[in-house]
Amino acid sequence: MTTLSSGVAPAINTMRLCFYGAGSMAEAIVRGLLDRGLTEPGRIGMMNRQNAERMNELSSRYGIVGALSEGEKESMLREADIIFLAMKPKDAAEAIKRVRDLLRPEQMIVSLIAGMTIATLESLLGKPLPIVRTMPNTSSTIGLGATGISFSAAVSEGQRRLADTLFQAVGLTAIVEEPMIEVVTGISGSGPAYFYYMMEAMIDAGTKLGLSAEAARELTLQTILGAAHMVKATGEDPADLRRKVTSPNGSTQAAIEKFDEFRFKEAVFGAVSRCAERAMEMGAEIERKAKE
Numbered sequence: 064m065t066t067l068s069s070g071v072a073p074a075i076n077t078m079r080l081c082f083y084g085a086g087s088m089a090e091a092i093v094r095g096l097l098d099r100g101l102t103e104p105g106r107i108g109m110m111n112r113q114n115a116e117r118m119n120e121l122s123s124r125y126g127i128v129g130a131l132s133e134g135e136k137e138s139m140l141r142e143a144d145i146i147f148l149a150m151k152p153k154d155a156a157e158a159i160k161r162v163r164d165l166l167r168p169e170q171m172i173v174s175l176i177a178g179m180t181i182a183t184l185e186s187l188l189g190k191p192l193p194i195v196r197t198m199p200n201t202s203s204t205i206g207l208g209a210t211g212i213s214f215s216a217a218v219s220e221g222q223r224r225l226a227d228t229l230f231q232a233v234g235l236t237a238i239v240e241e242p243m244i245e246v247v248t249g250i251s252g253s254g255p256a257y258f259y260y261m262m263e264a265m266i267d268a269g270t271k272l273g274l275s276a277e278a279a280r281e282l283t284l285q286t287i288l289g290a291a292h293m294v295k296a297t298g299e300d301p302a303d304l305r306r307k308v309t310s311p312n313g314s315t316q317a318a319i320e321k322f323d324e325f326r327f328k329e330a331v332f333g334a335v336s337r338c339a340e341r342a343m344e345m346g347a348e349i350e351r352k353a354k355e
């Protein structure tokens with residue numbers, strides 16, 4: 064992980080942003096940027112492939128500019144200062160090939176696409192645009208995102224700070240070497256789903272054992288929230304905080320022993336590494352399509 068040299072980033076509120084793809088990740092970032100007053104809705108353009116209803120819904124919810132016709136999409140892409148690639152990996156190669164001739168070297172490309180390497184994106188674009196490869200997560204919606212960021216050689220110092228500022232507005236950022244982006248995907252990109260899954264399991268357990276669904280949900284939610292805040296507020300290691308909950312031969316120890324019996328840590332390692340590996344597989348698939 065590296066950090067950026069200090070300095071003033073170019074002002075985001077003077078730039079035109081274009082989200083190419085209008086799904087959950089694009090919405091999360093837009094909502095985070097607007098809620099934090101980083102820019103005006105009129106400076107944010109967005110487009111999708113065919114779902115006009117979704118585009119109209121986002122335009123009316125956030126006041127952003129939705130492009131519906133092919134002509135509007137072309138103009139939006141041409142006029143943008145920053146273009147966010149926010150389509151699924153399976154759609155990326157075709158979507159990028161379709162628009163590459165419209166793009167100019169002054170435009171900065173911010174990819175959110177899991178697995179797609181900077182080299183693949185450079186070959187798809189066919190010209191040396193500055194590329195910021197990121198791995199954000201959906202908690203950006205509420206300003207609590209965690210985003211890994213890496214840069215192509217063509218990204219200037221000012222553009223690096225700009226990208227960092229953009230994602231810091233919606234949470235925490237970590238500047239990493241590009242190969243680490245897959246690991247970031249395994250930890251924080253997909254990570255929210257792991258904790259939701261844990262919550263689902265705890266709520267199910269609580270209700271099966273007799274709590275009302277509402278009590279099980281509220282107690283689980285407060286517990287995960289409290290645990291995360293405790294790590295942050297005390298600065299203590301999670302392992303030390305865990306020990307403080309775990310009385311010798313008490314109920315927590317009994318629970319942790321059950322987790323160990325099911326090889327909890329091995330399961331987590333397996334899940335994180337499989338996630339990173341799957342991201343690489345998706346990247347290889349985009350690379351294959353890029354060559355077609």
Ligand SMILES: NC(=O)C1=CN([C@@H]2O[C@H](COP(=O)(O)OP(=O)(O)OC[C@H]3O[C@@H](n4cnc5c(N)ncnc54)[C@H](OP(=O)(O)O)[C@@H]3O)[C@@H](O)[C@H]2O)C=CC1
Nearest residue numbers: 084085086087088111112113114150151152154158176177
């Ligand atoms: N969701 C997450 O938690 C995270 C996602 N990511 C990455 O973000 C990207 C987007 O994911 P997510 O938001 O979940 O995906 P969604 O499926 O929610 O949205 C994808 C969007 O891309 C649009 N799209 C697809 N093809 C084209 C095209 N040719 N031209 C224009 N728009 C197109 C779709 O439009 P239409 O509906 O009209 O087809 C849709 O609006 C992915 O690459 C993913 O890897 C990264 C981190 C976290």
Ligand SMILES: O=C(O)[C@@H]1CCC=N1
Nearest residue numbers: 177200248252253254
């Ligand atoms: O599941 C996925 O492929 C994307 C990437 C990170 C989170 N969601």
